[in-house]
Amino acid sequence: MNSLDTRKNFYYHRIKVFMGDSMIEVIGTCPVCGDTFTVSELHCSKCNSSLKGEFELCEFCRLTKEQKYFVKMFLKNRGSIRDMEKELGISYPTVRNKIEEINAALGLSDGSLPSVNVSEVLQKIKNGELSVDSAVSFLTGEPGEEKI
Known part of the structure; x- marks a missing residue:
């Protein structure tokens, strides 16, 4: 996939996220109060087994779909900000701001x-x-x- 296709995919993905035209994905943050969700039941669709209790979601579930896509592209580009700029068609400050935003969402940014x-x-x-x-x-x- 070339750079233009990747950029198209990025923006198409963003449109799908905002238009709600994708599979329902577990979200980790309550849209009402912003607190972290707790899963109360797990279900197997193959054998119909269920497990009830309180389960924590992984820390990456706190990321938005757009942030998850950005992390995926960041890993694909092996952490190269220059390659991220080219592939996504965004500036260095935008890449850096998105990284800071994701760090904050994961609790990795202490502000010091x-x-x-x-x-x-x-x-x-x-x-x-x-x-x-x-x-x-x-x-x-x-x-x-x-x-x-």
Whole structure:
């Protein structure tokens, strides 16, 4: 599948998500209050067995269909933001924002790391305005470099 086909698939998938034209998928978050759903019954359609109780959904069930698709494409592109930009036809900041959004949905974003323009940091290293150690400290949130 070429890049154009993938982009078409991405937007077609987005339209299906918003139009409700797809199979019903388990959602992990209550649309009314935003709390996490708990599954109370599992059922086998082949043998008609049922299991009742309280079951937690996996953390990925908290992602929207669009976010799940983005994660799938991210893995397909082996984490390359540049390849994601090309394949989905979106900008670097958009890719980065989607990653942050997904991290937050999975509880991986603690907000302690600063929002940084990495290109700016690299340019300052190249210009001799910043040492590599200082940049690493800043980017990882270690004490030392408060502002770049």
